[in-house]
Amino acid sequence: MTKNRPRPPFTYLWAILILLSCAVGALPYIPWLASGWTPRLQAFQPWALIAVTFVVIFALMRRRWIAAVIVAVLLIAGVVPNLAMSSKQQTSAADPAAMITVFSFNALKAGADSKELATNINTANPDVLVLVETSESLHDRLRAQGALVSLKYRSSQVTAGGERDTVVFSRYPLEERDAALGPQATDWYGMPVVDIASPLGDFTVVGVHVYPPLGSATRWGTGLDALKQFLDQQTGKPVILAGDYNSTRTHPQFRKLTSVIDEEPSLFPLSTWPADRNVPALVGIDHVLSRGFDSLGQETLRIQGSDHLAIKATFSQRP
Numbered sequence: 001m002t003k004n005r006p007r008p009p010f011t012y013l014w015a016i017l018i019l020l021s022c023a024v025g026a027l028p029y030i031p032w033l034a035s036g037w038t039p040r041l042q043a044f045q046p047w048a049l050i051a052v053t054f055v056v057i058f059a060l061m062r063r064r065w066i067a068a069v070i071v072a073v074l075l076i077a078g079v080v081p082n083l084a085m086s087s088k089q090q091t092s093a094a095d096p097a098a099m100i101t102v103f104s105f106n107a108l109k110a111g112a113d114s115k116e117l118a119t120n121i122n123t124a125n126p127d128v129l130v131l132v133e134t135s136e137s138l139h140d141r142l143r144a145q146g147a148l149v150s151l152k153y154r155s156s157q158v159t160a161g162g163e164r165d166t167v168v169f170s171r172y173p174l175e176e177r178d179a180a181l182g183p184q185a186t187d188w189y190g191m192p193v194v195d196i197a198s199p200l201g202d203f204t205v206v207g208v209h210v211y212p213p214l215g216s217a218t219r220w221g222t223g224l225d226a227l228k229q230f231l232d233q234q235t236g237k238p239v240i241l242a243g244d245y246n247s248t249r250t251h252p253q254f255r256k257l258t259s260v261i262d263e264e265p266s267l268f269p270l271s272t273w274p275a276d277r278n279v280p281a282l283v284g285i286d287h288v289l290s291r292g293f294d295s296l297g298q299e300t301l302r303i304q305g306s307d308h309l310a311i312k313a314t315f316s317q318r319p
Contacts, residue, residue: 014067017055018074024048025074028081028250033221039213042250043283046269049078082249084263098200098316099296101126104242104288105303105310106209110135112305118147120301124312125150127198129169130207130242134158139167155192155207164190166207166243172198174205181206181230187222193230195237200317203292204234208243220246224253231260231291238292238317244308246285258289265295272300272309281309288313 027045030038052075059068103126105117110133121129121142129151131138136157142148151169155176158164163183168174173196179185180193188211195204210223224247231239241261247254249269264270269284281300286308288298293315300309 014059014064017059018067018070021052021055021071021074024052025076025078028078029252031252033213033217036213036215036217036220039217039220039247039251039253043248043285045078045250046082046248047282049075049082052078081252081255082269083267084249084265084269095316100128100198100200100203100240100293100315100317102128102130102205102240102242102288102313102315103310104130104132104286104313105301106132106244106286106306106308107134107138108306108308109133110138112138112303114138114141115145116303116305117310118142118145120303120310121147124301126312127171128196128205128240128242130166130205131169132166132207132209132244134165134167135160153196155194164192166192166209168192168194168205168207170194170196170205172196181226185226185229187211187219187226191227191243198317201238203238203240203317206230206239206241206243208241208245208287210244210246212246221253224257228257228260231257234291238290240288240290240293240315242288242311242313244286247287248283248285261289261291262293262295264289265297270298270300270309270311272311274307275302275309276307286311290315293317 027042032038055071056068056075059071101124103121103124150171153170153174155168158167174194177193181191183190189209191209192207195202211219213220264287271281271284272286273281273283275281288311296314296316298311298313300311302309
């Protein structure tokens with residue numbers, strides 16, 4: 001009769017921890033929508049990486065070297081998609097006269113505090129203002145508070161129940177392209193596309209609002225694909241895409257889009273949503289992307305009445 005050997009402690013625990021770490025590390029690479037569940041989990045994947053980091057530390061403390069190495073590799077694999085390895089950012093000071101400033105904000109069905117929004121717009125003094133989920137009544141309130149004085153040019157009006165909820169304002173004359181990214185292309189609201197004639201040179205701006213994956217992941221993917229196809233058709237002229245993408249860097253569909261446009265200048269994503277809680281915003285679903293510019297930096301701004309943070313982005317146009 002042989003004596004049963006005791007099982008090594010934590011065998012099943014380590015297997016479970018490694019499998020969970022594998023799921024977190026692999027999540028940003030999964031393209032399947034799974035009725036919207038995959039995009040939802042991917043959006044919060046950066047926060048799950050904190051738990052994976054603790055698993056690595058725990059493994060090192062328990063001297064589980066093989067487990068520590070495996071989980072560390074999975075941690076690195078999960079971190080990489082969240083990082084922007086941009087070589088386009090200009091770090092030296094630029095001539096203010098050669099700069100383009102973009103202010104992008106989701107006004108949450110035009111419910112944002114117009115006085116606070118006007119103050120932020122006046123302080124930022126942008127050359128381009130992109131308002132998502134906006135309304136003409138909000139614009140009237142902003143105009144009454146002097147926020148649109150220097151932004152004399154704009155894309156088409158939005159109407160209740162209409163096919164567009166986004167407007168692009170500009171300091172410089174613009175020409176709007178009809179139906180370049182209309183409802184048929186996006187399978188939702190149309191996105192305004194304008195060509196702006198600035199003293200530094202002409203450039204194109206798209207006011208972005210992509211359908212959220214919480215409602216229809218297929219429609220969400222269609223919106224991102226429409227932006228990718230639009231960019232593929234643009235040659236030569238610099239482009240800025242600003243607004244609410246309802247997408248993070250952990251979404252492979254979003255990274256497919258950014259493969260044909262410059263990375264954001266921040267190494268780590270700027271978290272912009274939800275911004276109406278007593279805790280900091282958790283995920284970065286709002287973006288200002290560009291091609292043909294050197295980025296001078298981006299920052300977020302909090303405005304009451306919206307669950308999104310605004311983004312102020314500054315660029316210098318390449319000669």
